[in-house]
Amino acid sequence: MVINNRQQEILEILFNKKDVITSDKLCSAINVSSRTVRNDIKEINKTFKDKGINISSQKGKGYRLNIEDIELFNKLIKKKVNNLESDYLTKEERYNFIIFILLKNNLENTEYITQIELADSLYISISSLKNDLKIVKEKLEKYKLSIAKVSNKGIMLDGEEEYIRYYINKQLQKSQLFKQTFNSIYQNKVSSISKDDISIIIRENIIKFKLRLTDVSYKNLMNCIQICILRKLYNKKIQYQREYMDKIKNESSSYISEKICSDIKDRFDILLIESDIVFITKHILSSNTIVKSKYEILSMLNTQDLMNYKLVEEIINAIDINFGVNLDSDDILKDFLVSHIKGAINRAKYNIKVENEMLNNIKSNYPFSFGMGILANDIIKKNIGIRLCEDDVGFLSLHLEASMRRLEINKERKVKKVIIICSTGAGTSLLLKVKLQKQFGNQLIIVDTIPWYEFDEKLLSVLDFVISTMKLDSINKDRIVYVKNLLDEEEIQNIKSKINDVQSSEISLDKRFKEDLFFMNSNITNKSEAIKFMTDKLVDRGYINSEIQREFFKREEISSTEIGDLVAIPHTMHSDIKESFICVLILKKSILWDKKQVQIVILIGMANHEQKEWKLSLEKLYRNIVDIQTTTKLIKSSDFNDFINYIKYII
Known part of the structure; x- marks a missing residue:
């Protein structure tokens, strides 16, 4: 047996006292009841039985620690403390x-x-x-x-009862211990209708009404109905406004809920009231359904699904225009978005809570995709008049990121013909060739390896591009990828861009930072002041206009740009930004941005014509800057040169 922290504290108090201490004083010292002290002392004496360590009780006086061997006591206590972590709750x-x-x-x-x-x-x-x-x-x-x-x-x-029910359902999904406890309570209180009985009724009705739920949504619906039945026993009712209930009951899903509740009454004589039916309907409305293809949607003539499909096509078109990312060929994305948007709109429409536990990771790891998710949200707001919550925008962003990965894989199947130009000898040329073949496999056909003096512009007519270890005098610079003898990550990305037919700018990320957009030691006290200060400077210097300035504030209202470790990265992409920029503000003291403290603000404006480059650049910046040791060093920068030297090192 291992003693806990409180029992350790009792031993230390008694050991330091070296005399009798009253029960009241001991209870006061560790802020517990006398019963707890008695139980702890009983456990201590049991733990150290036959070890010459004992706490005795003297009637009317208190407790005394008795130690026969002080060296053994010190040794045992140290061992118990060292072993504490394994049996102690975090x-x-x-x-x-x-x-x-x-x-x-x-x-x-x-x-x-x-x-x-x-x-x-x-x-x-x-x-x-x-x-x-x-x-x-x-x-x-x-x-x-x-x-x-x-x-x-x-x-x-x-x-409120509705929120308590939602939280019970959440814990049923999250905690196995709570799930076991809930099932035990349900079985003891509700003997007439089992979980299997509920499952049969649900299955019959979703088949009848042609509702195709995912496995998770099916289980959650079952939980939802069990919760309604159990809460009924204690007369726990949800209070809805009459107008709100009528609105929900007009939804087609209400027919399913009413039939499920009617079957429960007919078969098991359990009457779920109107507010229970509304609660169940809201759950069905917000559920994720099994994805239908475009052809299924068209054949079923489902008006809502057709509207959502047109909405998805508008989103994909807007992403192409604003981000330069063409996802139109990805039918998998379209089918998944139609299904997800349907549930997301209902969740927003009826204020149904959804939690995306991956949200912070999505915003940090996929900022470009999250930006596309925000654009999608704007289009949904324009068409439907409803704005999705940030958690649902995160889920949308994952679908968009997955689509880009799928399309990237498809592009990687393209085979490119190249030659290698190397000036450092046959051995190095061979090593580079082996590395390229290992890295890119059958994506590259290496036609030949030649010295620089054999290079002729005419070769480019039969090649896709050239890989060279030295600068070449060529009018087709965009068809030449320069590498070192040993491929690094940036060079590999450049070659991938050529394979995928993506034009990659030679401007490195550190070149985006400008001394005239670097500010230090500001006494700014909140987020709005920080953004206004920085965007005012950008307007004064001609980088942005007042419309773009408002875009930065609008973007922040939709979703906070804090990323942790004292950093916030407000950013926007706009057709009126002619030259991309990065503006930096280092504050004297950290400020509360939204939920986290921020001391470095990196504000980014992206030009539309450079949109393809910015996905990798933005992700690279997020990935490398989120580290408290890194931000601490950046905060301590003495001037712009000091700052940029460290930035070059980390990115």
Whole structure:
């Protein structure tokens, strides 16, 4: 057995006291109840039985630590402390446990739990529990829930019934322990209708109404109905406005919900009321359905799906115009977007919470695709009058990123004819040839390896491009890729661009930083001030106009550009930006941007004609700058030259 932190603290207090200490003083010192102290002392004595270590109780006086061998005591205590981590809950595990207890009590209709009981179950002090509760409250606030005090007796989960039900469903998807507990409570309380019974009714009705749910959505719908049945037993009702309920009931999915609830009443005599039907309908509306192809949509004459298909085509066309990325040939993307947008629009329309746990990673790793997702959101707003939440924009961005990867793979199947020009000898030429063949396989046909003096412009008429280790005097510079003897990552990307018929600019990312757009030691105190300061400078210097200035603010309203580790990267692409730029602001003190502290603001304006280059450049910048050691060094830059020298090193 391993002692916990609180038991370790008891031993230390008694050891340092070297005398009797009263129960009250010991309880006060570690902020727990006398019962907890008694239980801990019992565990300590059990752990160190036959080791010459014992805590004795003296009636009317208190507790004393008795040690027969001080060296053995020190050795054992050190060993126990070193082994503590394996059996001790992490902070995150404690937060999840508190949430679990609060939800479990809510499901069982338990009025409250005292903080002392909760602290005892976690083996922590009251003061530690109070700190944990602050974090738990923040986590619950995202779901419009809170922790309420019950007449100074204890605490309980609090919030509107609909939000409590959504959170129960979320935990059923996330926590295996909670799922087991929920199933146990359900089986004990609801004997007339099992999970299998519900599944049969759902299956019958989705087949009847030709609704094709994904496996995840099917399981969530089953959870949703179980929750409705269980909450009914405690007379827990959702309060909806009459106008809102009528609006939901006009949706075609309402017929499915009504029939499911009718079957439950007819077969098992369990009556789910009107608000339950609305709750179930909202779940169906927001569910992900099995993807239909364009041909299925056309043959079924589904008006809504046809409208969404036209919307997707408009999005893809806008991405081509604004980002220079042509995704029109990817039918897989179109089919998936039609399915996703249908659920996303319903989620936004009825304010249904969706959580994208990958959102921060998507924004950091795929900023270019996320920008396309924001453009898609603007088009949805223009056509439907509804703006998707940031989490759904993240999901859209993943579909767009996957499409670009698919098209890139298809392009890589193209075979290009090249020659190698190398000035350093046959051995080096052969090594370079082997490296190219290993890297690109059958994507490259290496026609020949020649010395520089044999190069003739006429060769280009039968080649796709030339790979050379030295500068050549040629009028077709865009058909020549310069490499070192050993291929580096940037050179490999350049060759990939040629294989994929992508024109790659020779301007490296560090050249985008300009001294006249570098500012330090500003006393700015918030995000709006920072963006205004930087864009005002850009307007004054002729880089942007007032319309583009507004675009930066608009982009920030849609989705925060903070990326962590004290960095924010506001950015936009616009047809009126003639020359791409990177503007830098280093603040004296960090400011709260949205949810994170920021001290370096890197504001980027991308010219439309350079859009293809910017995908890799932007991702490279995000990838290399998100590191607290890197940002700390950049913050300490003495001037622009100092800053740019380090930027060159990291990118």
